[in-house]
Amino acid sequence: MKLTVVGGGSTYTPELVDGFARLRDTLPVQELVLVDPAADRLELVGGLARRIFAKQGHTGRVVTTSDLDAAVDGADAVLLQLRVGGQAARERDETWPLECGCVGQETTGAGGLAKALRTVPVVLDIAERVRRANPGAWIIDFTNPVGIVTRALLGAGHRAVGLCNVAIGLQRKFAALLGVAPADVHLDHVGLNHLTWETGVRLGGPEGEDVLPRLLAEHGEAVAADLRLPRPLLDRLGVVPSYYLRYYYAHDEVVDELRTKPSRAAEVAAMERQLLDMYGDPALDEKPGLLAGRGGAYYSEAAVDLAAALLGGEGSPYQVVNTYNRGTLPFLPDDAVIEVPAAVGAKGATSLPVAAVDPLYAGLMASVTAYEDLALDAALRGGRERVFRALLAHPLVGQYAYAEQLTDRLIAHNREHLAWA
Template identity: 65%
Template sequence: MKVTVIGGGSTYTPELTDGFARLYGQLPIEELWLVDPDASRLELVAGISRRIFAKAGHPGKIFTTNDVADGVRDADIVLLQLRIGGQAARHTDETFPHAEHCIGQETTGPGGLAKALRTVPVALEIAETVRRLAKPEAWIIDFTNPVGIVTRALLQAGHRAVGLCNVAIGFQRKFAAMLDVAPQDVQLDHVGLNHLTWETGVKVRSDGVFQDVLPRMLAEKLDALSEDVHMPGSLLTSQQAVPSYYLRYFYAHDQVLGEQLTQPSRAQAVMGMEAALLAKYADTSVDVKPAELALRGGAFYSEAAVELMASLTGNRTDIQVVNVPNNGALPFLPDDHVVEVPARVSASGMILQPVAPLSGEIASLIGHVAGYERLALDAAIHGGRDRVLRAMLSHPLVGQYERAEKLTDALLAANHQHLAWA
């Protein structure tokens, strides 16, 4: 099997290669190709990745290239982990909205729109190369934010693609630890859009049967759940659900904004982490994934990726949380909108699992953000200030015309070098 990672010079990559090394029995990779335009980073990341493989006795070979065509030729799976503009662009995403009293974040709000505009055209160009040169049944797995928008762009263009996020597997592992059970004995009723999700059920296997224990968790472990997502316990009780951390940008907007205005951006923090990680990767005695990588934000990324890849190629038909077309799962959204829900995964595709009806306030927020996502994708594909402005105005964190105009102009000024039409 040949697996290709586009953006292979990312400091995330050793998280992946560690998973590939540990879980070789599930995913027998013969060739791992890392593709990245940054040759210096690529060689450092490839070096530690090769040492991780060697230490684990993994027989696969790791190749590097800056040529997408070489990397994806005859690939079985292509994983996208792009960051167009690097951490510098991310820092801009996280700061330019502050002038208009909006939170700065790379996946939602004005910053998320900026990242979508930069990323979608590049992802589509890469996908066309995959279509031409990879194996006919190759899968594209998108881990590139904003995952929902990028994945829908790929699917709309006819590519065999699925989106992946580590929020669900992170919750699964946390809940398993809280309940003192094995992670594989926990299934989630995880529902929403990428980075706009709720856990509406936590099912634990007992005597072969999964039973929902979320009501008991909300009664007995409310403080711990509230602390984990940094939101009031009363909100969780009211919704009878556990919102993902990203809901703070909506439910505690002004509090989050205040925190952002007094702290370094996440991009600045990550730049420091990456410098330390790259120094570790350069040390030829290091042959294990550095502990500092856990701070980078990719916890359980490798497990999620390996499980998805193994099911797509090995036909395991297990249930995983993925980003896929709605196809009626949320009846208030179009069928082609990409949602993040559990699905039974096999080589032939994904079969969505039933989704329980959502409360009015959850459904209304999902519907509002979904409308924004469709406008954002239109702007990313076709360009034009007017399209960007319409998407900006439609986002629930913006919602005022004068503010939307100022944010649009700030976005375009900061990103003109990444937008062919600007």
């Protein structure tokens, strides 16, 4: 089995490699190819990857290259974890929206749109090259904004599934609070990527007992603190929103916070410099503890599980993924990409049935889906007016004066990545 990681020079990659090494019985990788244009980073990460495999007794071969076509040739699955423009672009995405009084964040709002505009054309080019090399290969997208990128891939006819670590992170946290094994926790997880709610927490499987009321009653303070939302709000909602909902439920509070502290991009950039120094140490043969602060917790386990199921291995039959709606949520178009539990196998992902969704959540999902329609149109066809329309439609923007200012700033800060600008 050959797996290729596009963006293999990312500081995330040792997390992924650690999962491949530990879970080799689930996903027997014989050749792992890390591809990245940044040769200096790639060699540091690749060296550590080889040492991790060696320490854990994995017999697979780790290959590093900057040649994308060679990297994807013969690959059974290709994982995408790239960042077009690097941390410098992320820093800008988190900064200029604040100048207009809007949330500055890399996956949602105006910053998320900028990332989508930079990313979608690049990902589609990569996917076409994967298809030419091996039409049967699966593409697993971990590149944000996952919902929009996955929709672009599926719309172009690629064999693709989107992956996010929010659900597996909550599963692990809930399991710890409840004192059960993570595999015993099944989430009624519903929404769009980075716009999800846990409407049930079931023990033993999709039809198991719903212990969400007990979880909130006994551990509501801990859950609320983790989400940085008031406990009374969770009690009123009766569900657990993802932490990204704080951008919507406490928008102005978040904007005030973001204006008074260093950007997350600056924190991550500093952490990446430390991590790369560590990766260069020939004595290091495991992922360092500092990597946990980088983000992407449990990404490796989710990725291994998904790849194994898609490739006919021992992956879990039910996983939370990003895939076409196809009637699962009747208030959204069939070609919307939703994030829900699905049955995953060699033919792809099929969403499990979802109970009726409260209008409180359904309305916001529908609004953000409309924005994603417009965002994808802007990413595929370009043009200032399409950017403006997407921003005007986004619930975190919504006012024409803001949309005008944000449009100008987005184009100015991303001109080098926009072929039409």
